[in-house]
Amino acid sequence: MIEITLPDGSVKEVENGTSAMDIAKGISEGLARNVLAAKVNGNVVDAGLPITENATLQLLTWNDKDGKSTMWHSSAHLMAEAIEFFYPGVKLAIGPPVKNGFYYDVDFMDYTITEKDLEKIEQKMKELAKQKNEFIRKEVPKAEAIEYFKGKEDPYKLELLEDLEDGSITFYTQGEFTDLCRGPHIPHTGVIKAIKLTSIAGAYWRGDEKNKQLTRIYGITFPKASELTQYLENVELAKARDHRKLGKELDLFTFSQKVGQGLPLWLPKGAALRERLENFLKKAQKAGGYDQVITPHIGSKELYVCSGHYAKYGEDSFQPILTPDEGEEFLLKPMNCPHHCEIFKSRPRSYRDLPVRFAEFGTVYRYEQSGELHGLTRVRGFTQDDAHIFCTQDQVKDEFKKVIDLVLYIFKTLDFQNFKAQISLRDPNDPDKYIGSNENWDKAEQAIIEASAEKELPTVVEYGEAAFYGPKLDFMVEDALGREWQLGTIQVDYNLPERFELEYTGSDNQKHRPVMIHRAPFGSMERFVAVLLEHCAGDFPLWLTTDQVAILPISDKYNDYSQKLLQLLNNYDIRGFVDDRNEKVGKKIRESELNKIPFMLIIGEQEAANNTVSVRQRGENGDIGSMSVESFADLVGKAIEIELAVNV
RNA sequence: GCCGGUGUAGCUCAGUGGUAGAGUGCUUCCUUGGUAAGGAAGAGGUCACGAGUUCAAUUCUCGUCAUUGGCUCCA
Known part of the structure; x- marks a missing residue:
């Protein structure tokens, strides 16, 4: 006998080898029908898997995140079965669940497939689902698995198998379809009642653009038809608050083919709105001890060679502007920092002057990949609500706290409640990637973590996400369609002060190097207006709206x-x-x-x-x-x- | 940049191998009104651009540009 502890704390004594499904049936038939998978000792497994030791058990249904994922994963298998029915011989790559549904990456070989084909695949899936085919798990020796996929001539599964250890390999079979899969899966296909294949797209094998591009089919399934209807309605509602649609309806901005892609044109109402936002921030910044500066839209190529940006991005960005003077080259500025560094250098600085804070609504130009452009959220010319703080290492934490306050003031005033703050730190496995002393990095990372904690930010920590020049804190919000965008950012920079040889005189009368902090609470005016539009569905606060x-x-x-x-x-x-x-x-x-x-x-x-x-x-x-x-x-x-x- | 979709009136969209339509907006007229759509008339389009097939292309084919869903990228 083994002891099973349920989430409410109660303990059931059952025979060794009893499955989660058996236990569910013991509680009620209705519950058993809704069980999609089980969490045993914290691991998500098949509900039918025998439990062989004392364990904690949580029965997973549609109401659990892991339950949904399991069903969507199984749905991917179901879709693969339907695809193989219509297109025998296609090579299957991977088919995982995602945030809203699932996808399968398929190499369709010589077949061509279009959106119109999705309907028949959908129909076939429904048919197969009705058969209530069980998902059968089978442990397979590696050699046998390789044999099987050699037989299917599937290079993708064979490549996946290379990385798997013998003894840990499992196959899942439902109906006529068998797939290499870790699982878990739902008990049978009959649970899948409503199916919608949503889109078709290209995706590189293993996410590498050097690899072959596969066809990715996205879909979503539900245990009830009404939930699918609800979902589709929500998608429509989200589309209604898309900033590109609202921007047009409210006469805020437009794009022109002639002007060029990714270059937004602000209409009178949009420009006035943006001006109000800028004034709002300017006022707050003035109170926060910032000094407004203005710098030109271009800079000598030397400036960016000095900053290192030219070496890193020169080839892949807007090319230099030439002049009648031979050898003279200017670049459209991709960022304001180098200009601000030169302002810092315009005269000697004393430790008594620090921190120095230069703010500018600085318009920058970046040659984003054409496929990446998206409304106002990703453009090629945009205005950052930029500022650079030059301070001592000891002042970093305090400055961070002040900037966090500024960001929170903006978020609260504009009623952003759902945001998260991401702390990006060094990759502990690759310490040589970073510029600046270990000691300073430790201090700065600690300062960010402490400042965030003291301000009670909802944070996630990401190792290896820091820029090579310093750790950072980013504020992320979701748009209407669930895509995540970075708005405000606060970044420590050890690189530019070094490259520009920035100095201040300390109390010891020696020269010291200041720390530079980049910060943009809105991120950019363009992206912020876009996200704000979607956030309030165009119903702006009274102080900000066009016509009151x-x-x-x-x-x-x-x-x-x-x-x-x-x-x-x-x-x-x-x-x-x-x-x-x-x-x-x-x-x-x-x-x-x-x-x-x-x-x-x-x-x-x-x-x-x-x-x-x-x-x-x-x-x-x-x-x-x-x-x-x-x-x-x-x-x-x-x-x-x-x-x-x-x-x- | 790559794979798919789309591009028709200011806007939202029908439609067709024989040079185009609706709703809304706009203009004018009638109406002079009380808290979510009063009525009528009219103007408005190189059917994204370029090439090809054809007696004939907005429609079919190819290319370019833009846009869009993804992938990759994101200082």
């Missing part, structure tokens, strides 16, 4: 009064416009609502006679009654004050 108020005269008799009102509101720094089109007020309201304008002022006979405004708030509040212009201005002013009065 729409003045809607009921008929053209009240246009004059409406114009006067607009003047009056402008004096209160309230932005808006008069919709004096010859339309009914119902239509004007509808359009203002759709354009996400926070306040509407309905102006008719009563308002004009009494010098008042009838206020309607966007959304559920609706009509909030009549008041004087002063009261309305006060209302707006107070609302903005609350939005901006955020304590970190």
